[in-house]
Amino acid sequence: MSWTLVVVPIIAVILLNLPFGEGYRKLAFPAGIFLAVLQSALVLLPIENMFPYGACPLSPFVFLSPDALGLLMILSVGIVVFSALLVGWRMTDKTSRKSDFANLIILAMAGMNGVILSGDLFSLYVFLEIVAVSSFILIAMDKNREALEGSFKYIMLSAVATILILSSISVFLMLTGSTSFSAAAAALKQGNHAAVLASGLFIIGLLIKGGIAPFHGWLPDAYTSAPAGVSIFLAGIVTKTTGIYTIIKLVSYVTGYTGPVKEILLFFGAVSALLGAFAALDQKNFKRMLAYSSISQMGYVIMGLGAGNPLGVMGAAFHLFNHAIFKTQLFVNSAAVEQETGTLNMDRLGGLSDKMPVTGATSVVALLSTAGVPPLSGFWSKLLVIVALWVAGYKIYALIAVFAGVVTLAYLLSMQRRVFFGNISASFSNIKEAGVSFTLPAVLLSTITIAAGVFFPYVFEKLIIPVQALLGLL
Amino acid sequence: MNGLTLDIFLLAMMTAAAVWTVMRGSLLRAVIALALTSIALTAVMFRLKAPIAAVFELSVCAGLITVVFMSTIALTKPLTHKETLDYTKTRMKRFWLLPVIMALLGSALLYFTIPMDFNLAAPLETAKNFRNILWEERQFDLIGQILVILAGIFGVVVLFKERSKDEPQD
Numbered sequence: 001m002s003w004t005l006v007v008v009p010i011i012a013v014i015l016l017n018l019p020f021g022e023g024y025r026k027l028a029f030p031a032g033i034f035l036a037v038l039q040s041a042l043v044l045l046p047i048e049n050m051f052p053y054g055a056c057p058l059s060p061f062v063f064l065s066p067d068a069l070g071l072l073m074i075l076s077v078g079i080v081v082f083s084a085l086l087v088g089w090r091m092t093d094k095t096s097r098k099s100d101f102a103n104l105i106i107l108a109m110a111g112m113n114g115v116i117l118s119g120d121l122f123s124l125y126v127f128l129e130i131v132a133v134s135s136f137i138l139i140a141m142d143k144n145r146e147a148l149e150g151s152f153k154y155i156m157l158s159a160v161a162t163i164l165i166l167s168s169i170s171v172f173l174m175l176t177g178s179t180s181f182s183a184a185a186a187a188l189k190q191g192n193h194a195a196v197l198a199s200g201l202f203i204i205g206l207l208i209k210g211g212i213a214p215f216h217g218w219l220p221d222a223y224t225s226a227p228a229g230v231s232i233f234l235a236g237i238v239t240k241t242t243g244i245y246t247i248i249k250l251v252s253y254v255t256g257y258t259g260p261v262k263e264i265l266l267f268f269g270a271v272s273a274l275l276g277a278f279a280a281l282d283q284k285n286f287k288r289m290l291a292y293s294s295i296s297q298m299g300y301v302i303m304g305l306g307a308g309n310p311l312g313v314m315g316a317a318f319h320l321f322n323h324a325i326f327k328t329q330l331f332v333n334s335a336a337v338e339q340e341t342g343t344l345n346m347d348r349l350g351g352l353s354d355k356m357p358v359t360g361a362t363s364v365v366a367l368l369s370t371a372g373v374p375p376l377s378g379f380w381s382k383l384l385v386i387v388a389l390w391v392a393g394y395k396i397y398a399l400i401a402v403f404a405g406v407v408t409l410a411y412l413l414s415m416q417r418r419v420f421f422g423n424i425s426a427s428f429s430n431i432k433e434a435g436v437s438f439t440l441p442a443v444l445l446s447t448i449t450i451a452a453g454v455f456f457p458y459v460f461e462k463l464i465i466p467v468q469a470l471l472g473l474l
Numbered sequence: 475m476n477g478l479t480l481d482i483f484l485l486a487m488m489t490a491a492a493v494w495t496v497m498r499g500s501l502l503r504a505v506i507a508l509a510l511t512s513i514a515l516t517a518v519m520f521r522l523k524a525p526i527a528a529v530f531e532l533s534v535c536a537g538l539i540t541v542v543f544m545s546t547i548a549l550t551k552p553l554t555h556k557e558t559l560d561y562t563k564t565r566m567k568r569f570w571l572l573p574v575i576m577a578l579l580g581s582a583l584l585y586f587t588i589p590m591d592f593n594l595a596a597p598l599e600t601a602k603n604f605r606n607i608l609w610e611e612r613q614f615d616l617i618g619q620i621l622v623i624l625a626g627i628f629g630v631v632v633l634f635k636e637r638s639k640d641e642p643q644d
Contacts, residue, residue, distance in 0.1 A: 100632045126618035137629040
């Protein structure tokens with residue numbers, strides 16, 4: 001049944017665009033919300049045999065059932081799409097644009113589900129492109145100069161990533177006559193140099209898509225210039241699925257956790273964690289700061305993966321999920337601030353907590369979790385990553401991770417002080433709390449962050465421990 | 475002309491046409507250069523015994539896409555004489571680094587030869603019938619194709635639709 005995760009959204013989009021007038025097209029929003037909630041529910045309330053291995057009647061060759069990490073990603077996709085739709089629908093001005101927005105989000109959701117479910121390098125590429133194409137359009141939706149520039153930068157760097165990924169796939173096809181994960185893994189096991197080169201190209205292509213430093217050039221512009229709902233969607237889940245999750249999948253199913261792979265991941269992860277954190281310190285724009293923060297946090301995930309032991313892989317997976325939740329939360333908060341004040345310049349903001357108590361309070365939860373303060377979820381995932389690095393003997397990298405965590409706390413506290421604490425500017429004295437479209441996802445996401453932290457033993461046992469099976473696939 | 479010379483000639487022509495596409499100031503000439511790139515690529519694909527890919531490249535990329543580009547350009551407003559002059563003056567400046575990077579990359583490739591022990595003896599799936607592969611083994615990718623087409627339609631609608639008069643301008 002797992003194929004329904006890709007096919008149902010397609011059917012939904014086709015049905016939603018039948019020519020029955022503007023009123024009918026408005027259904028795109030509730031349909032998107034329904035699909036997102038349904039998707040999350042399918043993971044949280046697993047129906048027996050919902051996702052059996054190779055059960056796709058369409059193509060058993062290329063369709064895996066999702067593994068434990070895949071399930072976590074499907075859940076994250078559902079939660080983030082729900083939040084992005086609520087905020088985006090409220091902040092988009094015209095009915096026709098609202099339904100285009102919802103339709104594109106549904107298409108990208110189907111694309112991400114495809115990425116998560118595919119077990120073949122070429123299928124993976126096809127679905128990566130679907131997410132990318134939808135994202136280009138979503139970023140450029142406002143059609144102003146910044147939006148078009150952000151979208152153009154994303155297209156250009158994505159094209160470079162595409163060239164690397166396609167070259168890699170063609171080398172694997174030439175070597176093995178197939179594009180399946182298992183064939184590629186077999187070619188690598190034989191120690192073929194061309195296969196090693198091909199997997200290197202693939203990983204670099206994915207690092208670009210994931211916005212890992214130093215391949216992050218497109219990410220701050222794309223996140224900042226996109227409409228609020230789209231920023232939430234991009235930062236919350238798109239780069240995570242198309243870049244970071246896919247790297248974890250490629251390393252687990254194709255390359256294995258070998259010495260050189262670990263070295264590459266640790267190096268780029270550490271560069272990303274540090275560079276992102278220091279760049280975030282210096283930002284005035286709320287969303288831009290969050291964009292650099294994302295680059296830094298994804299560095300942790302990549303470092304955890306680079307540790308190459310069960311703790312590291314579990315930490316990487318848990319941090320990926322946690323970050324999807326709390327970064328979506330912070331982007332929802334920034335959207336609420338933008339909606340009420342009309343600006344994202346942190347130097348002009350201040351004291352908003354009094355007027356926007358829900359946004360201010362939930363922002364504190366998300367920032368403390370991002371900085372790794374106990375007992376919130378971010379603390380546990382960072383702890384797992386740091387301990388994994390230390391145990392694996394990568395002590396310098398463990399220290400880098402701790403240091404980047406301190407810098408994270410510094411820039412996020414500075415953000416909280418500049419935006420929510422202190423005296424409110426006279427021009428904002430009449431603002432009020434943003435509507436339920438903003439506070440509902442904010443409260444929901446905060447609750448998940450707190451619950452995943454407080455009930456960590458339960459979450460760890462049910463959702464995270466199964467992820468370590470990724471280490472034993474090759 | 476033997477096979478190798480022909481291959482080198484075709485690849486050189488393709489590269490030259492591709493560079494020309496990027497460097498041209500005039501959109502119309504860039505489109506023509508892009509079509510030339512596609513034609514050279516078609517010839518390369520024929521030489522590599524991939525006739526179906528070649529036919530697709532020729533009909534879609536060299537044919538259909540060129541027509542779409544031409545139609546779009548017909549709807550744009552040309553630059554004034556002064557704007558054209560200003561543009562021509564500064565246009566080449568941004569490309570000065572390109573030959574330097576190419577020369578550096580080329581020499582790096584010469585010195586650090588990567589061991590390329592390609593073993594092409596594997597049973598290539600391409601030997602099978604194209605239609606069977608597409609419809610029996612790659613259906614999942616066909617779903618992907620439907621998604622790409624739908625996303626493309628929304629792209630055109632969202633980015634190129636004229637604002638109707640009754641809708642407020644943002």
